[in-house]
Amino acid sequence: MYGGLISKKLLRGIIMKKKITIIALLILIFPVLISAQGKLAIGPVAGVNININTGSFFDSGSSGVGLALGAQADLTLTNSIGLVGNLYFIDSRYGQFKVSNVTYDASYSYITLEVLLKYKISLSGFYLLVGPSVGINTKSTDYTVYPASYSISYMPAKYSTTAGIADQKIIGTTSSPNMRFELKGGIGYDMSIGKSTTLSPFVTFGYGLTNVIKDQDWKIITIQVGCSLKFDLI
Secondary structure (H helix, E strand, O other), X not given: OHHHXXXXXXXXXXXXXXXXXXXXXXXXXXXXXXXXXXXXXXXXXXXXXXXXXXOOOOOOOEEEEEEEEEEEEEEEOOOOEEEEEEEEEEEEEEEEEEEOOEEEEEEEEEEEEEEXXXXXXXXXXXXXXXXXXXXXXXXXXXXXXXOOOOOHHHOOOOOEEEOOEEEEEEEOOOOOOOEEEEEEXXXXXXXXXXXXXXXXXXXXXXXXXXXXXXXXXXXXXXXXXXXXXXXXXX
16 A cells, blocks of 8 residues: 555656656757847856745744755847746755744755846846746655653654654655745846856845745745856857
């Protein structure tokens, strides 16, 4: 019975990952097909996520730091307008907070795809970004610590007790939605470091539209500080 459930979950996970990969490839390749006159640059992108947890699910908000690694495609359409596509293979969201004196240490990892409108500020290398971001949950880890004042009978039988504190690490059992939606905006700077190479540091602000846990008021606001290294293709 359990073997069949695991196989079905594994199959769904594989299918979901294939779908997001195919969609990402189409979005990254699409600009080449529609704009023979445009300028296209691609390269790696990396950043640090400063995650701010908000909502009524916990007693007080908290923050945590995560990593983002992926690839970027930057398409120039006009002198001032362009599109930026980011595919993050690793996009981590982390936070520690308390709910009724119970400490939760939560970490979520996503494969994230975003298509952002890029507006270049005239006579400068600065640009503005705005657009949607969609993440597919790939891993959820929760570490929960109950204080010694809690009755053992209150906690599930699977929790063990050590020195008056019961704790249990649960991997992949949270009721987090498979998909996460975010509205993103930010500013960056294109700095030429070679004939066809551009270094582009940026700062973005992401407002989470989807609850982290199903049916609970818990959203994540993310400030991302990152940089991409782009190589001209067209």
